[in-house]
Amino acid sequence: MRTLFFLLAFVTLSAFAAAQTRLQVVTKTVEKELTYSTGQRVNLTAQKADITIKGWNKSTVLVRLKLIAKHPEREVAERELGYLNYDIQTRNNVIDLSNRFTIPQRAGAIKGNLKAVYEVWVPTRCPVSVRNTFGDVSLSDLASEASIQLEFGKLSVANLSGKTTVISDYGDIDASELSGFFTIKAEKADITLRELSGSGTIQSRYGKLSIQPDASLTSLSVQAARTEVFLYPKRLDDFQYEVETTNAIIRVPDAYGDSLDANKRRFTYSASSHKPTLLIKNSYSPVVIQLAAGGITLAK
Amino acid sequence: MDWSRAIQNLPEHEPRPDLWDRIDADLRADAVIDRTLDDLPVFEPQDDAWEQIAGRLEKPVVRPLWPRSFRWIAAAAVVALVAGIWAVWQPVSDEKVTIAYATETVETEWAATPEPLPSSTDQKVETFINEQCAQQIVVCQKPEVKELKQQLRELSNRKMAVEQELLVFGNDPALVQAQIKIENERAEVTKELVRILRI
Numbered sequence: 001m002r003t004l005f006f007l008l009a010f011v012t013l014s015a016f017a018a019a020q021t022r023l024q025v026v027t028k029t030v031e032k033e034l035t036y037s038t039g040q041r042v043n044l045t046a047q048k049a050d051i052t053i054k055g056w057n058k059s060t061v062l063v064r065l066k067l068i069a070k071h072p073e074r075e076v077a078e079r080e081l082g083y084l085n086y087d088i089q090t091r092n093n094v095i096d097l098s099n100r101f102t103i104p105q106r107a108g109a110i111k112g113n114l115k116a117v118y119e120v121w122v123p124t125r126c127p128v129s130v131r132n133t134f135g136d137v138s139l140s141d142l143a144s145e146a147s148i149q150l151e152f153g154k155l156s157v158a159n160l161s162g163k164t165t166v167i168s169d170y171g172d173i174d175a176s177e178l179s180g181f182f183t184i185k186a187e188k189a190d191i192t193l194r195e196l197s198g199s200g201t202i203q204s205r206y207g208k209l210s211i212q213p214d215a216s217l218t219s220l221s222v223q224a225a226r227t228e229v230f231l232y233p234k235r236l237d238d239f240q241y242e243v244e245t246t247n248a249i250i251r252v253p254d255a256y257g258d259s260l261d262a263n264k265r266r267f268t269y270s271a272s273s274h275k276p277t278l279l280i281k282n283s284y285s286p287v288v289i290q291l292a293a294g295g296i297t298l299a300k
Numbered sequence: 301m302d303w304s305r306a307i308q309n310l311p312e313h314e315p316r317p318d319l320w321d322r323i324d325a326d327l328r329a330d331a332v333i334d335r336t337l338d339d340l341p342v343f344e345p346q347d348d349a350w351e352q353i354a355g356r357l358e359k360p361v362v363r364p365l366w367p368r369s370f371r372w373i374a375a376a377a378v379v380a381l382v383a384g385i386w387a388v389w390q391p392v393s394d395e396k397v398t399i400a401y402a403t404e405t406v407e408t409e410w411a412a413t414p415e416p417l418p419s420s421t422d423q424k425v426e427t428f429i430n431e432q433c434a435q436q437i438v439v440c441q442k443p444e445v446k447e448l449k450q451q452l453r454e455l456s457n458r459k460m461a462v463e464q465e466l467l468v469f470g471n472d473p474a475l476v477q478a479q480i481k482i483e484n485e486r487a488e489v490t491k492e493l494v495r496i497l498r499i
Contacts, residue, residue: 020406022405025402027402031396033394088395101468102338152474284444
Protein backbone atom coordinates (compact mmCIF):
# COMPACT_ATOMS: atom_id res chain seq x y z
CA MET A 1 0.00 0.00 0.00
CA ARG A 2 2.77 2.38 1.03
CA THR A 3 4.75 1.61 -2.09
CA LEU A 4 1.70 2.39 -4.16
CA PHE A 5 1.30 5.70 -2.35
CA PHE A 6 4.92 6.70 -3.00
CA LEU A 7 4.62 5.68 -6.58
CA LEU A 8 1.50 7.77 -7.01
CA ALA A 9 3.09 10.77 -5.29
CA PHE A 10 6.16 10.44 -7.48
CA VAL A 11 4.14 10.27 -10.68
CA THR A 12 1.97 13.26 -9.67
CA LEU A 13 4.95 15.39 -8.64
CA SER A 14 6.97 14.66 -11.72
CA ALA A 15 3.98 15.40 -13.91
CA PHE A 16 3.56 18.70 -12.08
CA ALA A 17 7.22 19.56 -12.50
CA ALA A 18 7.05 18.77 -16.19
CA ALA A 19 4.20 21.23 -16.61
CA GLN A 20 6.27 24.18 -15.39
CA THR A 21 9.28 25.99 -16.82
CA ARG A 22 11.49 28.65 -15.31
CA LEU A 23 11.82 31.67 -17.58
CA GLN A 24 14.27 34.55 -17.50
CA VAL A 25 12.35 37.78 -17.90
CA VAL A 26 14.15 40.86 -19.19
CA THR A 27 12.12 44.05 -19.03
CA LYS A 28 13.12 47.33 -20.58
CA THR A 29 11.04 50.18 -19.21
CA VAL A 30 10.88 53.48 -21.05
CA GLU A 31 9.22 56.33 -19.27
CA LYS A 32 8.62 59.71 -20.82
CA GLU A 33 6.47 62.69 -19.94
CA LEU A 34 5.52 64.88 -22.88
CA THR A 35 4.17 68.39 -22.81
CA TYR A 36 0.67 68.58 -24.23
CA SER A 37 -1.07 71.43 -25.96
CA THR A 38 -4.81 71.49 -26.61
CA GLY A 39 -5.86 69.85 -29.85
CA GLN A 40 -2.97 67.43 -29.99
CA ARG A 41 -3.87 63.81 -30.63
CA VAL A 42 -2.26 60.72 -29.19
CA ASN A 43 -1.84 58.09 -31.87
CA LEU A 44 -0.84 54.64 -30.68
CA THR A 45 0.03 51.97 -33.23
CA ALA A 46 0.84 48.76 -31.46
CA GLN A 47 1.54 45.14 -32.25
CA LYS A 48 1.07 42.32 -29.76
CA ALA A 49 0.77 44.85 -26.97
CA ASP A 50 -1.26 45.23 -23.81
CA ILE A 51 -2.40 48.82 -23.59
CA THR A 52 -3.92 50.87 -20.79
CA ILE A 53 -4.89 54.47 -21.48
CA LYS A 54 -6.36 56.62 -18.73
CA GLY A 55 -7.57 60.20 -18.65
CA TRP A 56 -6.12 62.39 -15.89
CA ASN A 57 -6.43 66.04 -14.98
CA LYS A 58 -2.81 66.99 -15.57
CA SER A 59 -1.81 68.79 -18.76
CA THR A 60 0.89 66.34 -19.82
CA VAL A 61 1.03 62.94 -21.47
CA LEU A 62 2.89 60.29 -19.53
CA VAL A 63 4.02 57.16 -21.32
CA ARG A 64 5.40 54.12 -19.59
CA LEU A 65 6.31 51.44 -22.06
CA LYS A 66 7.60 48.07 -20.99
CA LEU A 67 9.26 45.86 -23.54
CA ILE A 68 9.43 42.34 -22.22
CA ALA A 69 11.36 39.33 -23.46
CA LYS A 70 11.10 35.90 -21.87
CA HIS A 71 13.13 32.80 -22.48
CA PRO A 72 14.64 30.04 -20.32
CA GLU A 73 18.11 31.42 -21.22
CA ARG A 74 18.88 34.98 -20.29
CA GLU A 75 21.16 35.63 -23.28
CA VAL A 76 18.39 34.69 -25.69
CA ALA A 77 15.90 36.93 -23.87
CA GLU A 78 18.38 39.82 -23.93
CA ARG A 79 19.14 39.38 -27.61
CA GLU A 80 15.49 39.10 -28.61
CA LEU A 81 14.59 42.17 -26.57
CA GLY A 82 16.62 44.01 -29.20
CA TYR A 83 14.08 42.95 -31.84
CA LEU A 84 11.40 45.00 -30.12
CA ASN A 85 11.60 48.60 -31.25
CA TYR A 86 9.58 51.58 -30.16
CA ASP A 87 8.93 55.19 -30.99
CA ILE A 88 7.71 57.98 -28.71
CA GLN A 89 7.61 61.26 -30.59
CA THR A 90 5.69 64.46 -31.05
CA ARG A 91 5.20 65.26 -34.72
CA ASN A 92 3.30 68.45 -35.43
CA ASN A 93 -0.04 67.96 -33.76
CA VAL A 94 0.30 64.28 -33.09
CA ILE A 95 2.00 62.40 -30.30
CA ASP A 96 3.01 59.17 -31.97
CA LEU A 97 3.57 56.06 -29.91
CA SER A 98 4.37 52.78 -31.58
CA ASN A 99 6.18 49.50 -31.27
CA ARG A 100 7.22 46.98 -33.86
CA PHE A 101 9.18 43.78 -34.19
CA THR A 102 12.28 43.84 -36.36
CA ILE A 103 13.52 40.32 -36.67
CA PRO A 104 16.75 39.96 -38.60
CA GLN A 105 16.42 37.40 -41.34
CA ARG A 106 19.37 35.37 -40.09
CA ALA A 107 17.54 34.95 -36.77
CA GLY A 108 14.54 33.34 -38.48
CA ALA A 109 11.87 32.78 -35.86
CA ILE A 110 11.74 34.17 -32.36
CA LYS A 111 12.65 31.62 -29.70
CA GLY A 112 11.18 33.27 -26.66
CA ASN A 113 8.16 35.37 -25.90
CA LEU A 114 8.11 39.07 -26.75
CA LYS A 115 5.59 41.59 -25.61
CA ALA A 116 5.01 45.31 -25.23
CA VAL A 117 2.98 46.79 -22.37
CA TYR A 118 1.87 50.41 -22.56
CA GLU A 119 0.56 52.53 -19.73
CA VAL A 120 -0.43 55.96 -20.96
CA TRP A 121 -2.01 58.86 -19.10
CA VAL A 122 -3.53 61.65 -21.18
CA PRO A 123 -5.51 64.81 -20.42
CA THR A 124 -9.23 63.96 -20.30
CA ARG A 125 -9.94 66.02 -23.43
CA CYS A 126 -7.10 64.60 -25.50
CA PRO A 127 -8.25 62.75 -28.66
CA VAL A 128 -6.88 59.24 -28.81
CA SER A 129 -6.46 56.70 -31.63
CA VAL A 130 -5.39 53.16 -30.86
CA ARG A 131 -4.62 50.26 -33.15
CA ASN A 132 -3.57 46.92 -31.81
CA THR A 133 -3.43 43.27 -32.75
CA PHE A 134 -3.23 40.23 -30.48
CA GLY A 135 -3.35 42.09 -27.22
CA ASP A 136 -5.64 43.69 -24.67
CA VAL A 137 -6.66 47.34 -24.75
CA SER A 138 -8.18 49.25 -21.87
CA LEU A 139 -9.43 52.84 -22.05
CA SER A 140 -11.00 54.82 -19.25
CA ASP A 141 -12.03 58.27 -18.08
CA LEU A 142 -11.94 60.15 -21.37
CA ALA A 143 -14.27 62.89 -22.59
CA SER A 144 -12.69 63.20 -26.02
CA GLU A 145 -12.75 61.53 -29.38
CA ALA A 146 -11.50 57.99 -28.98
CA SER A 147 -11.11 55.59 -31.85
CA ILE A 148 -9.99 52.05 -31.30
CA GLN A 149 -9.27 49.40 -33.86
CA LEU A 150 -8.39 45.93 -32.72
CA GLU A 151 -7.93 42.43 -33.99
CA PHE A 152 -8.22 39.65 -31.44
CA GLY A 153 -7.48 40.36 -27.80
CA LYS A 154 -9.95 42.15 -25.61
CA LEU A 155 -11.10 45.73 -25.32
CA SER A 156 -12.31 47.13 -22.01
CA VAL A 157 -13.67 50.64 -21.90
CA ALA A 158 -15.03 52.47 -18.86
CA ASN A 159 -16.42 55.94 -18.48
CA LEU A 160 -15.95 57.28 -22.01
CA SER A 161 -18.22 60.24 -22.65
CA GLY A 162 -16.97 61.81 -25.88
CA LYS A 163 -17.22 60.37 -29.36
CA THR A 164 -16.18 56.75 -29.30
CA THR A 165 -15.56 54.61 -32.37
CA VAL A 166 -14.66 50.95 -32.08
CA ILE A 167 -13.83 48.61 -34.92
CA SER A 168 -13.19 45.09 -33.78
CA ASP A 169 -12.40 41.93 -35.66
CA TYR A 170 -12.53 38.98 -33.26
CA GLY A 171 -11.71 41.27 -30.36
CA ASP A 172 -14.17 40.95 -27.48
CA ILE A 173 -15.53 44.17 -26.06
CA ASP A 174 -16.53 44.92 -22.49
CA ALA A 175 -17.80 48.44 -21.91
CA SER A 176 -19.24 50.06 -18.84
CA GLU A 177 -20.59 53.59 -18.55
CA LEU A 178 -20.21 54.33 -22.21
CA SER A 179 -22.02 57.55 -23.09
CA GLY A 180 -21.81 60.44 -25.56
CA PHE A 181 -21.84 59.26 -29.17
CA PHE A 182 -20.65 55.80 -29.93
CA THR A 183 -20.21 53.65 -33.02
CA ILE A 184 -19.26 50.02 -32.70
CA LYS A 185 -18.54 47.78 -35.67
CA ALA A 186 -17.65 44.26 -34.73
CA GLU A 187 -17.21 40.88 -36.32
CA LYS A 188 -17.09 37.64 -34.38
CA ALA A 189 -16.80 39.49 -31.11
CA ASP A 190 -18.45 38.93 -27.77
CA ILE A 191 -19.71 42.35 -26.79
CA THR A 192 -21.00 43.32 -23.34
CA LEU A 193 -22.19 46.86 -22.75
CA ARG A 194 -23.15 47.74 -19.18
CA GLU A 195 -24.91 50.95 -18.17
CA LEU A 196 -25.01 52.13 -21.73
CA SER A 197 -26.21 55.71 -22.19
CA GLY A 198 -25.82 58.48 -24.75
CA SER A 199 -26.67 57.54 -28.31
CA GLY A 200 -25.14 55.42 -30.99
CA THR A 201 -25.15 52.54 -33.38
CA ILE A 202 -23.84 49.02 -33.16
CA GLN A 203 -23.14 46.80 -36.14
CA SER A 204 -22.28 43.23 -35.47
CA ARG A 205 -21.75 40.13 -37.56
CA TYR A 206 -21.49 36.81 -35.75
CA GLY A 207 -20.56 36.70 -32.10
CA LYS A 208 -22.72 37.82 -29.24
CA LEU A 209 -24.06 41.14 -28.02
CA SER A 210 -25.35 41.83 -24.49
CA ILE A 211 -26.66 45.28 -23.69
CA GLN A 212 -27.77 46.68 -20.40
CA PRO A 213 -29.21 50.09 -21.29
CA ASP A 214 -29.32 52.82 -18.72
CA ALA A 215 -32.57 54.79 -18.54
CA SER A 216 -30.57 57.81 -19.79
CA LEU A 217 -29.82 56.12 -23.14
CA THR A 218 -31.26 58.50 -25.73
CA SER A 219 -31.17 56.33 -28.83
CA LEU A 220 -29.77 53.03 -29.97
CA SER A 221 -29.72 51.27 -33.29
CA VAL A 222 -28.44 47.72 -33.54
CA GLN A 223 -27.86 46.22 -36.98
CA ALA A 224 -26.90 42.65 -36.34
CA ALA A 225 -26.48 39.55 -38.45
CA ARG A 226 -26.06 36.09 -37.02
CA THR A 227 -25.36 37.61 -33.65
CA GLU A 228 -27.06 36.47 -30.48
CA VAL A 229 -28.54 39.66 -29.05
CA PHE A 230 -29.51 40.06 -25.39
CA LEU A 231 -31.13 43.20 -24.06
CA TYR A 232 -31.47 43.70 -20.30
CA PRO A 233 -33.37 46.88 -19.47
CA LYS A 234 -33.99 47.62 -15.77
CA ARG A 235 -37.59 48.49 -16.63
CA LEU A 236 -39.10 47.53 -19.96
CA ASP A 237 -41.21 50.69 -19.97
CA ASP A 238 -38.12 52.92 -20.05
CA PHE A 239 -37.97 52.56 -23.84
CA GLN A 240 -39.91 52.06 -27.03
CA TYR A 241 -38.96 48.97 -28.99
CA GLU A 242 -38.78 48.17 -32.67
CA VAL A 243 -37.23 44.75 -32.92
CA GLU A 244 -37.16 42.59 -36.04
CA THR A 245 -35.53 39.29 -36.89
CA THR A 246 -35.40 36.94 -39.82
CA ASN A 247 -34.94 33.18 -39.50
CA ALA A 248 -34.89 33.38 -35.72
CA ILE A 249 -37.24 34.31 -32.92
CA ILE A 250 -37.60 37.18 -30.49
CA ARG A 251 -38.16 36.39 -26.82
CA VAL A 252 -39.73 38.91 -24.46
CA PRO A 253 -41.08 38.64 -20.88
CA ASP A 254 -44.51 36.92 -20.83
CA ALA A 255 -46.33 40.09 -19.82
CA TYR A 256 -45.31 41.71 -23.13
CA GLY A 257 -46.14 38.75 -25.35
CA ASP A 258 -49.09 40.67 -26.85
CA SER A 259 -46.73 43.05 -28.61
CA LEU A 260 -45.02 40.17 -30.35
CA ASP A 261 -46.36 39.04 -33.73
CA ALA A 262 -47.56 35.49 -34.32
CA ASN A 263 -44.32 33.99 -35.57
CA LYS A 264 -42.18 35.94 -33.09
CA ARG A 265 -40.32 37.88 -35.76
CA ARG A 266 -41.40 41.36 -34.75
CA PHE A 267 -41.74 43.15 -31.42
CA THR A 268 -43.16 46.67 -31.36
CA TYR A 269 -43.86 48.18 -28.01
CA SER A 270 -44.21 51.66 -26.63
CA ALA A 271 -45.45 52.60 -23.17
CA SER A 272 -45.17 56.27 -24.06
CA SER A 273 -44.11 58.07 -27.21
CA HIS A 274 -41.70 60.22 -25.21
CA LYS A 275 -39.41 57.34 -24.40
CA PRO A 276 -36.23 56.77 -26.37
CA THR A 277 -36.40 54.17 -29.13
CA LEU A 278 -34.33 51.01 -29.32
CA LEU A 279 -34.08 49.68 -32.86
CA ILE A 280 -32.78 46.15 -33.24
CA LYS A 281 -32.47 44.04 -36.36
CA ASN A 282 -30.99 40.60 -36.49
CA SER A 283 -30.90 37.50 -38.66
CA TYR A 284 -30.47 33.80 -38.04
CA SER A 285 -29.89 34.36 -34.34
CA PRO A 286 -32.40 35.21 -31.63
CA VAL A 287 -33.02 38.49 -29.85
CA VAL A 288 -33.79 38.07 -26.15
CA ILE A 289 -35.28 40.87 -24.08
CA GLN A 290 -35.24 40.20 -20.40
CA LEU A 291 -35.38 42.30 -17.25
CA ALA A 292 -31.99 42.88 -15.65
CA ALA A 293 -31.94 40.73 -12.53
CA GLY A 294 -30.77 43.00 -9.75
CA GLY A 295 -29.65 45.51 -12.35
CA ILE A 296 -26.14 44.13 -12.84
CA THR A 297 -26.08 40.46 -13.73
CA LEU A 298 -25.55 39.73 -17.35
CA ALA A 299 -25.72 36.27 -18.78
CA LYS A 300 -22.28 35.38 -19.98
CA MET B 301 -22.56 82.76 -70.16
CA ASP B 302 -24.45 81.45 -67.21
CA TRP B 303 -23.22 78.89 -64.74
CA SER B 304 -25.39 75.87 -65.48
CA ARG B 305 -24.72 76.14 -69.22
CA ALA B 306 -21.02 76.42 -68.57
CA ILE B 307 -21.11 73.31 -66.40
CA GLN B 308 -23.04 71.41 -69.06
CA ASN B 309 -20.43 72.35 -71.62
CA LEU B 310 -17.63 70.86 -69.58
CA PRO B 311 -16.12 67.81 -71.28
CA GLU B 312 -16.96 64.44 -69.72
CA HIS B 313 -14.42 61.79 -69.00
CA GLU B 314 -15.11 58.22 -68.07
CA PRO B 315 -12.44 56.58 -65.91
CA ARG B 316 -11.03 53.42 -67.41
CA PRO B 317 -13.04 50.37 -66.29
CA ASP B 318 -10.04 48.76 -64.64
CA LEU B 319 -9.08 51.89 -62.69
CA TRP B 320 -10.24 50.57 -59.32
CA ASP B 321 -8.42 47.30 -59.84
CA ARG B 322 -5.26 49.19 -60.67
CA ILE B 323 -5.54 51.38 -57.58
CA ASP B 324 -6.23 48.29 -55.51
CA ALA B 325 -3.22 46.50 -57.03
CA ASP B 326 -1.02 49.55 -56.35
CA LEU B 327 -2.12 49.66 -52.72
CA ARG B 328 -1.47 45.97 -52.33
CA ALA B 329 1.95 46.29 -53.90
CA ASP B 330 2.78 49.13 -51.47
CA ALA B 331 1.68 47.00 -48.53
CA VAL B 332 3.85 44.11 -49.72
CA ILE B 333 6.85 46.42 -50.12
CA ASP B 334 6.32 47.85 -46.62
CA ARG B 335 6.16 44.39 -45.15
CA THR B 336 9.16 43.15 -47.07
CA LEU B 337 11.26 46.16 -46.02
CA ASP B 338 11.14 44.90 -42.45
CA ASP B 339 12.34 41.50 -43.58
CA LEU B 340 15.39 42.73 -45.48
CA PRO B 341 18.57 41.08 -44.26
CA VAL B 342 20.85 43.08 -41.99
CA PHE B 343 24.52 42.96 -42.83
CA GLU B 344 27.30 43.81 -40.41
CA PRO B 345 30.35 45.47 -41.98
CA GLN B 346 33.72 43.85 -41.32
CA ASP B 347 35.46 45.07 -38.18
CA ASP B 348 38.36 46.61 -40.07
CA ALA B 349 36.25 48.23 -42.78
CA TRP B 350 37.10 51.75 -41.66
CA GLU B 351 40.82 51.02 -41.50
CA GLN B 352 40.68 49.65 -45.02
CA ILE B 353 38.92 52.73 -46.33
CA ALA B 354 41.25 55.06 -44.44
CA GLY B 355 44.26 53.17 -45.79
CA ARG B 356 43.14 53.72 -49.36
CA LEU B 357 42.66 57.46 -48.88
CA GLU B 358 45.40 59.90 -49.66
CA LYS B 359 47.45 61.09 -46.70
CA PRO B 360 45.87 64.35 -45.55
CA VAL B 361 48.01 67.47 -45.51
CA VAL B 362 47.64 69.36 -42.25
CA ARG B 363 47.29 73.07 -42.82
CA PRO B 364 46.40 75.70 -40.18
CA LEU B 365 42.86 76.93 -40.85
CA TRP B 366 43.03 80.24 -39.08
CA PRO B 367 45.78 82.54 -37.88
CA ARG B 368 46.73 81.76 -34.29
CA SER B 369 44.75 84.73 -32.92
CA PHE B 370 41.43 83.44 -34.34
CA ARG B 371 41.82 79.97 -32.84
CA TRP B 372 40.69 81.04 -29.39
CA ILE B 373 37.61 82.71 -30.82
CA ALA B 374 36.78 79.60 -32.83
CA ALA B 375 37.27 77.40 -29.78
CA ALA B 376 34.99 79.66 -27.72
CA ALA B 377 32.34 79.48 -30.46
CA VAL B 378 32.49 75.69 -30.46
CA VAL B 379 32.07 75.63 -26.68
CA ALA B 380 29.07 77.97 -26.95
CA LEU B 381 27.55 75.80 -29.70
CA VAL B 382 27.96 72.58 -27.72
CA ALA B 383 26.41 74.23 -24.67
CA GLY B 384 23.53 75.41 -26.85
CA ILE B 385 22.90 71.95 -28.28
CA TRP B 386 23.06 70.51 -24.77
CA ALA B 387 20.51 73.10 -23.60
CA VAL B 388 18.17 72.33 -26.53
CA TRP B 389 18.43 68.56 -26.18
CA GLN B 390 18.13 68.55 -22.42
CA PRO B 391 14.27 68.61 -22.29
CA VAL B 392 14.02 65.96 -25.00
CA SER B 393 16.27 63.48 -23.27
CA ASP B 394 13.94 63.12 -20.29
CA GLU B 395 13.26 59.60 -21.49
CA LYS B 396 14.14 57.30 -18.63
CA VAL B 397 15.18 53.83 -19.70
CA THR B 398 15.71 51.05 -17.19
CA ILE B 399 16.38 47.37 -17.62
CA ALA B 400 15.20 44.86 -15.04
CA TYR B 401 15.79 41.14 -14.68
CA ALA B 402 13.50 38.62 -13.09
CA THR B 403 12.51 35.01 -13.37
CA GLU B 404 9.09 33.50 -13.56
CA THR B 405 7.64 30.06 -13.65
CA VAL B 406 5.16 29.36 -16.38
CA GLU B 407 2.98 26.48 -17.35
CA THR B 408 3.97 24.50 -20.35
CA GLU B 409 1.72 22.35 -22.38
CA TRP B 410 1.37 18.76 -21.20
CA ALA B 411 3.59 16.42 -23.07
CA ALA B 412 0.63 14.07 -23.47
CA THR B 413 -1.82 16.29 -25.38
CA PRO B 414 -4.16 14.52 -27.76
CA GLU B 415 -2.58 13.80 -31.11
CA PRO B 416 -4.27 15.50 -34.05
CA LEU B 417 -6.36 13.09 -36.07
CA PRO B 418 -4.46 11.95 -39.13
CA SER B 419 -7.25 12.93 -41.47
CA SER B 420 -7.63 15.54 -44.16
CA THR B 421 -11.17 16.50 -43.19
CA ASP B 422 -10.64 20.13 -44.16
CA GLN B 423 -9.94 19.14 -47.73
CA LYS B 424 -12.80 16.64 -47.71
CA VAL B 425 -15.21 19.33 -46.60
CA GLU B 426 -14.01 21.63 -49.34
CA THR B 427 -14.49 18.88 -51.91
CA PHE B 428 -17.92 18.06 -50.47
CA ILE B 429 -19.04 21.68 -50.67
CA ASN B 430 -17.79 22.04 -54.23
CA GLU B 431 -19.44 18.79 -55.31
CA GLN B 432 -22.74 19.65 -53.68
CA CYS B 433 -22.68 23.07 -55.28
CA ALA B 434 -22.03 21.52 -58.68
CA GLN B 435 -25.05 19.24 -58.23
CA GLN B 436 -27.46 21.48 -56.38
CA ILE B 437 -26.93 24.77 -58.11
CA VAL B 438 -30.14 26.21 -56.68
CA VAL B 439 -29.18 25.58 -53.08
CA CYS B 440 -25.79 27.13 -53.61
CA GLN B 441 -27.35 30.27 -55.03
CA LYS B 442 -29.19 30.87 -51.75
CA PRO B 443 -27.88 34.04 -50.15
CA GLU B 444 -27.35 32.20 -46.89
CA VAL B 445 -25.08 29.62 -48.50
CA LYS B 446 -23.22 32.25 -50.47
CA GLU B 447 -22.58 34.21 -47.31
CA LEU B 448 -21.43 31.16 -45.39
CA LYS B 449 -19.06 30.20 -48.19
CA GLN B 450 -17.66 33.72 -48.24
CA GLN B 451 -17.31 33.52 -44.47
CA LEU B 452 -15.42 30.25 -44.71
CA ARG B 453 -13.02 31.77 -47.24
CA GLU B 454 -12.33 34.75 -44.98
CA LEU B 455 -11.75 32.45 -42.03
CA SER B 456 -9.37 30.28 -44.02
CA ASN B 457 -7.37 33.35 -45.03
CA ARG B 458 -7.23 34.51 -41.43
CA LYS B 459 -6.21 31.05 -40.32
CA MET B 460 -3.28 31.15 -42.71
CA ALA B 461 -2.30 34.64 -41.53
CA VAL B 462 -2.23 33.53 -37.90
CA GLU B 463 -0.29 30.41 -38.81
CA GLN B 464 2.32 32.68 -40.42
CA GLU B 465 2.56 34.70 -37.20
CA LEU B 466 2.90 31.49 -35.21
CA LEU B 467 5.86 30.50 -37.39
CA VAL B 468 7.59 33.75 -36.43
CA PHE B 469 6.61 34.08 -32.78
CA GLY B 470 6.27 30.44 -31.76
CA ASN B 471 3.51 29.24 -29.46
CA ASP B 472 2.72 32.68 -28.11
CA PRO B 473 -0.38 32.48 -25.86
CA ALA B 474 -2.16 35.42 -27.54
CA LEU B 475 -1.60 33.90 -30.97
CA VAL B 476 -2.65 30.41 -29.92
CA GLN B 477 -5.84 31.84 -28.44
CA ALA B 478 -6.52 33.68 -31.70
CA GLN B 479 -5.96 30.47 -33.60
CA ILE B 480 -8.42 28.66 -31.34
CA LYS B 481 -11.04 31.33 -31.95
CA ILE B 482 -10.67 31.07 -35.71
CA GLU B 483 -10.69 27.27 -35.72
CA ASN B 484 -13.85 27.18 -33.60
CA GLU B 485 -15.53 29.73 -35.83
CA ARG B 486 -14.47 27.79 -38.90
CA ALA B 487 -15.84 24.61 -37.39
CA GLU B 488 -19.18 26.24 -36.73
CA VAL B 489 -19.48 27.74 -40.22
CA THR B 490 -18.39 24.47 -41.81
CA LYS B 491 -20.93 22.43 -39.83
CA GLU B 492 -23.71 24.84 -40.76
CA LEU B 493 -22.76 24.71 -44.44
CA VAL B 494 -22.64 20.93 -44.46
CA ARG B 495 -25.99 20.78 -42.64
CA ILE B 496 -27.65 22.99 -45.30
CA LEU B 497 -26.02 21.27 -48.27
CA ARG B 498 -26.88 17.78 -47.04
CA ILE B 499 -30.60 18.44 -47.21
